[in-house]
Amino acid sequence: MAALLEIRGLARRFGGVAAVKDLDLEVRDGELVSLIGPNGAGKTTTFNMISGLDRADEGEIVFSGLRIDRLSPEAIAALGVARTFQHGRVFANLSVEDNVLLGAHTRLSAVRPRLPLEGPVAELLLALVRPAPVGREEEALKREAREILALFGDRLTPRLHHPAYSLSYANRRRVEIARALALRPSLLMLDEPTAGMNPTETAEMQALIAMLKARGMSILLIEHKLDMVMQLSDRVYVLDDGAKIAEGAPEAVRNDPGVIEAYLGHSEIGRTAGRKQEAES
Amino acid sequence: MRATAQDREAALQMGVNVNAVNSAVFAIASALGGLGGLLVGMYYNHIDPAMSFQATLKGVVAQVIGGVGNVPGAILGGALLGLVESYGIAAFGTTYRNLFAFVLLVVFLIGFPNGLFGARSAIHTEPLVGTFIAPSRPVRAPVWLVAGATVAAFALPFATSAPYLLQTLTNAWLAGLLALSLTLVSGTAGQISLGQAAWLAIGGYASALLAIDLGATAIVSVPAAGLITAALGTLLVFPAFRLRGHYIAIATLAIGEIVSLVILNWESLTGGAMGLTGIPPLSLLGRDLDSNRAIYWTCLSTLAVLALLQARLLRSHLGRTLRAVREDEIAARSYGIGLDRYKALAFGFSGFVAGVGGAITAHLYSYLNSQTFDSQLSLLALTMVMLGGMGNVLGAIAGAVVLVGLPELFRVTAEYRILIYGCVLLLLVRFRPQGLLGTL
Amino acid sequence: MTRPLLSLDRINTFYGAVQAHFDLSLEVGEGRIVSLLGGNASGKSTTMKIILGLVAPRSGTVTFAGERIDGWPTHRIIRAGIGSVPEARRIFPLMTVRENLMMGAYPRDDRQAVAEDLDRMLTLFPRVAERLNQRAGALSGGEQQMLAMARALMGRPRLVCMDEPTMGLSPLFVDRVLELISEINRQGLTVFMVEQNANLALQIAHEGYVLQSGRIVLHGSAVELRRDPRIRDAYLGGASAA
Numbered sequence: 001m002a003a004l005l006e007i008r009g010l011a012r013r014f015g016g017v018a019a020v021k022d023l024d025l026e027v028r029d030g031e032l033v034s035l036i037g038p039n040g041a042g043k044t045t046t047f048n049m050i051s052g053l054d055r056a057d058e059g060e061i062v063f064s065g066l067r068i069d070r071l072s073p074e075a076i077a078a079l080g081v082a083r084t085f086q087h088g089r090v091f092a093n094l095s096v097e098d099n100v101l102l103g104a105h106t107r108l109s110a111v112r113p114r115l116p117l118e119g120p121v122a123e124l125l126l127a128l129v130r131p132a133p134v135g136r137e138e139e140a141l142k143r144e145a146r147e148i149l150a151l152f153g154d155r156l157t158p159r160l161h162h163p164a165y166s167l168s169y170a171n172r173r174r175v176e177i178a179r180a181l182a183l184r185p186s187l188l189m190l191d192e193p194t195a196g197m198n199p200t201e202t203a204e205m206q207a208l209i210a211m212l213k214a215r216g217m218s219i220l221l222i223e224h225k226l227d228m229v230m231q232l233s234d235r236v237y238v239l240d241d242g243a244k245i246a247e248g249a250p251e252a253v254r255n256d257p258g259v260i261e262a263y264l265g266h267s268e269i270g271r272t273a274g275r276k277q278e279a280e281s
Numbered sequence: 282m283r284a285t286a287q288d289r290e291a292a293l294q295m296g297v298n299v300n301a302v303n304s305a306v307f308a309i310a311s312a313l314g315g316l317g318g319l320l321v322g323m324y325y326n327h328i329d330p331a332m333s334f335q336a337t338l339k340g341v342v343a344q345v346i347g348g349v350g351n352v353p354g355a356i357l358g359g360a361l362l363g364l365v366e367s368y369g370i371a372a373f374g375t376t377y378r379n380l381f382a383f384v385l386l387v388v389f390l391i392g393f394p395n396g397l398f399g400a401r402s403a404i405h406t407e408p409l410v411g412t413f414i415a416p417s418r419p420v421r422a423p424v425w426l427v428a429g430a431t432v433a434a435f436a437l438p439f440a441t442s443a444p445y446l447l448q449t450l451t452n453a454w455l456a457g458l459l460a461l462s463l464t465l466v467s468g469t470a471g472q473i474s475l476g477q478a479a480w481l482a483i484g485g486y487a488s489a490l491l492a493i494d495l496g497a498t499a500i501v502s503v504p505a506a507g508l509i510t511a512a513l514g515t516l517l518v519f520p521a522f523r524l525r526g527h528y529i530a531i532a533t534l535a536i537g538e539i540v541s542l543v544i545l546n547w548e549s550l551t552g553g554a555m556g557l558t559g560i561p562p563l564s565l566l567g568r569d570l571d572s573n574r575a576i577y578w579t580c581l582s583t584l585a586v587l588a589l590l591q592a593r594l595l596r597s598h599l600g601r602t603l604r605a606v607r608e609d610e611i612a613a614r615s616y617g618i619g620l621d622r623y624k625a626l627a628f629g630f631s632g633f634v635a636g637v638g639g640a641i642t643a644h645l646y647s648y649l650n651s652q653t654f655d656s657q658l659s660l661l662a663l664t665m666v667m668l669g670g671m672g673n674v675l676g677a678i679a680g681a682v683v684l685v686g687l688p689e690l691f692r693v694t695a696e697y698r699i700l701i702y703g704c705v706l707l708l709l710v711r712f713r714p715q716g717l718l719g720t721l
Numbered sequence: 722m723t724r725p726l727l728s729l730d731r732i733n734t735f736y737g738a739v740q741a742h743f744d745l746s747l748e749v750g751e752g753r754i755v756s757l758l759g760g761n762a763s764g765k766s767t768t769m770k771i772i773l774g775l776v777a778p779r780s781g782t783v784t785f786a787g788e789r790i791d792g793w794p795t796h797r798i799i800r801a802g803i804g805s806v807p808e809a810r811r812i813f814p815l816m817t818v819r820e821n822l823m824m825g826a827y828p829r830d831d832r833q834a835v836a837e838d839l840d841r842m843l844t845l846f847p848r849v850a851e852r853l854n855q856r857a858g859a860l861s862g863g864e865q866q867m868l869a870m871a872r873a874l875m876g877r878p879r880l881v882c883m884d885e886p887t888m889g890l891s892p893l894f895v896d897r898v899l900e901l902i903s904e905i906n907r908q909g910l911t912v913f914m915v916e917q918n919a920n921l922a923l924q925i926a927h928e929g930y931v932l933q934s935g936r937i938v939l940h941g942s943a944v945e946l947r948r949d950p951r952i953r954d955a956y957l958g959g960a961s962a963a
Contacts, residue, residue: 014859038863038891051615077617091608093720094601101598102605106617108598120626127597128590138598163418183616196888198760198917224891284813284824291811294773296799296828296876 002065003028004218005050005187010059012045019045021242023059027187032209032219034229034250037239043222044086046239047191050220051083052076064186078106082185086192086222088173092165096156099164099175100145103182108137141182148178151208170201177208188212189220194228206232230254282306283350314340334656335379338538341531342386346397354397361385380542383535390532391520419719422675434581438574447573449689451645454580456685458638459658460665460677461584461591462631467663468672468720469595470627471607473530474518476537477635478658482544484510484636485643485654486551489560492644499563503640510636511629522624525610537659545651556650563644580641584678587634592674594630595721603627604672657699661685664702667709670716679717724787726751726880726911727772727803732781734767734935741767742935745781749880754902754912756922756943758952759932765915766808768932769884772913773805774798786879800828804878808885810865812872814858818849821857821868825875835875842871845901863894870901880911887921899925923947 003026010023020042027033035043048054050061052073061069068076082103091099126134149156152174159167164175173193180188190209194202206228213219213232223229229236230250238246238259246259253259284292285302293299318336322328343362347354362382369381438447463477488506491497497505517540521532544551551557563570563579570576594600605613606623614620643649665684669676684705688698709716725748734742741764749755759765770776772783774795783791790798799805804825812821822842826835843850846867852860857868866886873881886902887895903925906912916922923929923943931939931952939952946952 017859038861038893053611053615072619073611073614074617074619077615083615085612089609089612091605091612093608094604098601098604102601102613102618103616105598105602120622120629123599124594124626124630127594127599130593130597134597179616196885196917200760226892283816284827287813287815288811290775291807291813292824293775293795294799294805294807294811295824295872296796297824298794298796 004031004064005220006062007046007050008060008062010046010049010061011057012042012049012054013057018242020049020056023239023242023244025237025244025247027218027220029218030213030216031234032213032221032232034221034223034233034236035239036223036226036229036236037245041239042242043239044191047083047189047220047222050076051081051189077183080183080186081189082180082183082187083189084173084176084180084191084193086195088169088176090164090172090175090179093163095161095163096149096167096175096178097142097145097160100148100178100182101141103179104141104144104184106183108141145178145182148181151181151211152178153204170197173197174205181212185217187218187220191222192224193221194223194225202228226254338379338386338534339382342382342389345386345389345531346393348397357397376546377542380539380546383539383542386535387521387532387539390524390528390535417670417715417719419670419673419676419721420717422718427675431585435578438577442574444573445689447577449686450682451573451577451580452689453682453685454577454584455638455642456661456665457584457678457681458587458634458641459662460669460681461588461674462635462638463662464666464669464672464674464677465591465594465603465634466627466631468666468670469600469607470603470624472624472627473527473533474628475530475534475659475663476540476656477533477662478654478656479537479540480510480514480632480635481639481642481658482540482651482654483513484639485649486544486557486639487636488640489557489643489649490550492561493557493559499561499644500565503563503637503644506640507633507636510639511632514632514636515625515628518628519621519625522621534656534659537656541651541655552650554650556648556653557643558648560643560647560649562647563641576645583637583641587637588674588678591630591634595672595674599623599626660699660702660706664706664709666716667706667714668716670718670720672721673716673718674721676716676718676721725749726786727913728784729768729771730782730784732768732771732778732783734764734771734776734778740935742771742778742781745932745935745937747930747937747940749911749913751879751911752906752909753927754906754914754925756914756916756919756926756929757932758916758919758922758929760917763932764935765917765932766884769808769882769915772798772882773803796828799876799878802877802879804873804876804881806866806869806873806881806883806886809888810862810869812857812860812865812868814856816857817854818857818860818868819853821872822849822875825872826877828876834877838875838877842874845874845904846871863890863897866890866894866898867901870898870905874905874910878910880913881905883912883914885915885917887916887918895921919946919952 005025005027007023007025010020010025011018012020023042023046025046035046037043045054049056049069052068052071052075056069059069060067063076063079063081066079068079091102094102146157146160149160155171156174156178159171164172167175177190177193193209194205197205202225209219209221209232221229221232233250235248236250236253237244238253238256246253246256282302284295285297285299289299318328318332321332321336339362343358344355346358346361347356362385365385366378366381370378434450437450459477459481462480463474467473484506487509488499488502491502491505492499517536518533521529521536524532545553547553563576565579570579602618602623603626605618606620610620639654646653661684665680666677667680668683669678669680684702688701693701727749729745729747732742732745733740745768747755747757757765757768767776771778771791774790774793774797778791781791782789785798785801785803788801790801793801813824816824822839826838829835843853848864849867849871852864857865860868870883870886883902886898890898899921902912902914914922914926919929923946926943928942929940929946930937931946939946939949941949
């Protein structure tokens with residue numbers, strides 16, 4: 001059976017530097033696949049090419065049987081691919097609710113008629129006139145947004161109408177994920193969702209991702225926190241310097257000596273420096 | 282200087298006295314500008330206050346051609362502009378002089394955004410928050426207050442028939458239409474537009490020509506002019522949609538000037554410098570509206586209806602989408618929001634509102650020429666919108682009433698008004714960028 | 722005991738009506754690595770801004786090498802001998818690596834010594850040396866962190882302030898950054914480090930302060946803090962929390 005997402009021979013160069021070289025990757029339905037590797041390995045560049053923000057120099061990207069490597073980001077979103085960003089990009093001056101509702105933009109049919117030329121004009125008129133179906137769709141979406149936000153316990157629900165810029169960093173990243181879920185994606189792409197979060201927050205996020213996976217969501221994850229990667233992933237791809245250096249089940253990858261050398265350094269992070277310190281103090 | 286420009290806070294933490302550096306930059310730039318002005322004056326044996334605006338625009342053109350921050354580019358850009366202008370004048374006549382500058386500007390902005398010599402950088406620095414809007418919670422006026430004020434405004438002509446008061450407020454309502462149009466496109470959608478007066482001109486001329494040449498009555502020609510302005514205006518700005526931030530401001534400024542110059546030069550259609558005379562007054566059901574009261578109510582009702590529609594738009598999903606375009610174009614695109622489509626919608630609706638405003642004005646003045654809607658109006662529009670709060674519908678109207686009404690009340694003459702608008706703008710930007718009623 | 726190089730005494734900071742610090746006091750002894758730990762909303766970043774003069778406290782004093790520096794403009798504080806490695810690196814993206822390093826030496830006019838320091842930095846940070854003429858924006862996160870540290874050191878500061886130096890870095894770079902911090906400290910530099918990950922910070926710090934909602938709730942040597950169960954509950958990650 002064909003995979004949900006298939007990447008073959010992907011390559012991208014910036015000036016003289018190859019950011020991604022001849023990458024093959026796939027995500028099957030219901031899988032959680034992790035992309036790990038040192039900084040500068042090409043992970044976010046790969047994400048950008050999948051989501052349409054960047055165009056590959058070579059290779060193809062196939063999603064649900066469709067070639068998407070030449071499509072615009074808007075078209076790819078409409079096909080059911082939702083992504084978050086490495087440093088978190090929320091709509092800062094908009095409320096939490098507005099952010100989440102915008103995630104559902106591609107799903108609105110009453111509000112956004114798909115007619116080609118008259119479409120925009122019709123959309124404007126519908127916004128001004130607001131017939132009943134539009135109102136109903138909006139109400140249904142607001143209920144759904146509340147359900148999505150409830151997944152985060154009471155972190156976001158009491159702040160429904162607060163502007164996103166007033167939220168803490170961790171909450172902003174949660175809003176970003178809530179927005180992605182509102183798109184009801186077939187593929188969810190998370191770029192370092194726990195960057196900058198303390199261990200408690202990281203554990204909460206990990207539980208959330210595990211729950212989404214349990215519900216059948218297909219997820220492509222970039223992460224540095226290896227414990228999390230090992231516990232959540234069905235399969236792991238390791239990138240270094242733009243090329244894939246290992247792939248497979250988490251255990252297999254963790255024990256691959258090439259991976260350990262290129263990426264992990266020593267198997268015990270930070271302990272070496274720590275031992276030197278203890279010896280001196 | 283480069284460090285300060287690239288990351289002000291990081292430069293501070295390198296020990297750079299950022300304020301001193303910025304002051305030095307302005308000092309050097311001003312000195313060079315002054316020197317240039319001296320040379321121009323000596324060459325033409327003539328100087329006047331109006332020189333500055335044209336010179337500013339030409340400087341911008343030269344810079345865009347050469348590439349921002351590029352010194353040899355600036356020199357070459359200036360030379361290129363001068364040559365094009367000289368040959369153009371020789372070929373077409375002096376009234377076309379400025380047209381070349383602006384057309385060249387627009388061509389370069391859209392075709393060669395980094396200039397002829399600017400480096401093409403593949404590095405895109407990610408903005409933390411990509412917006413010019415000052416974050417604030419808008420002041421929510423209670424419904425009864427707004428309703429009450431509206432009723433009072435409508436009832437005013439019953440309480441008094443002082444012509445001066447009614448005329449002043451009528452002007453304020455018309456200015457309100459201009460403010461509404463700008464606050465939607467620049468406030469809500471985040472597309473800074475500095476050529477808003479051009480939309481008024483298109484609307485005014487469209488309605489006047491429909492009335493004069495085709496005998497259309499106001500009830501037909503005014504909305505029609507609104508639609509024409511919406512379509513034409515959007516078409517003109519469309520190529521600039523790919524531009525970011527302040528470049529779109531420059532592009533709209535240039536487009537505004539181009540429209541004005543085309544109107545000046547297209548004599549067969551617009552009457553050129555002579556303008557259009559004998560524009561019929563507004564009429565409803567066959568009767569001319571010539572009393573102060575009738576005109577007052579017409580303008581107020583138009584403003585009220587369009588303001589209500591715009592407020593409705595803001596509360597809809599479309600309003601939410603426009604604000605997403607303003608906030609973060611990359612995140613917006615990644616969630617299916619087509620930028621061109623929504624920028625076009627914003628310019629379209631705002632073009633309609635401005636066009637209607639221009640059309641009504643034309644019928645009231647009964648005479649139009651290319652100076653009627655000049656760039657000063659664009660500045661007024663910006664000041665009104667900033668005063669009221671970007672994106673804020675009530676704010677736009679409040680800004681219009683304050684900036685048009687108060688100077689009239691205190692009998693401030695026209696020359697001082699520009700001074701006042703400029704000062705108000707400076708004070709706002711420095712002390713209260715979110716305006717009186719807050720950004721939306 | 723000798724006078725501390727840097728001390729904050731009863732600092733109270735406000736953002737509008739919201740109070741961010743409550744009588745915050747801490748000391749950094751010369752030649753030590755001192756770490757300020759805390760979660761996201763604890764006020765750690767604000768502390769850095771107070772020291773660097775980016776935000777003014779409402780009350781309290783900041784003293785550096787015997788002089789009061791609260792109220793000084795940032796550029797004066799930097800010139801007094803405090804180097805800064807800002808949160809999220811903040812290197813100048815369109816300038817080359819070399820130009821970034823030279824910006825670090827901006828306040829200095831001893832050209833010969835600056836040139837020597839540049840060579841020293843390139844030896845200490847070989848990854849940076851490899852990319853000397855590339856635009857800094859093209860470097861990966863870990864390389865940018867190295868560059869930011871080297872840049873701060875080019876100013877020959879007495880005290881280096883680092884704001885979350887390990888955030889967003891892959892394990893290999895975290896390792897290297899921590900080693901480098903230890904190394905420069907061994908060469909005589911005092912380090913004040915704000916970190917969220919207590920586990921990492923306490924590997925190399927001599928002592929730590931724990932900040933919670935604007936108040937110091939714990940203070941002690943790194944060894945003491947590592948064993949203190951109160952910290953462990955809130956902050957220590959790694960094997961125990963997974």
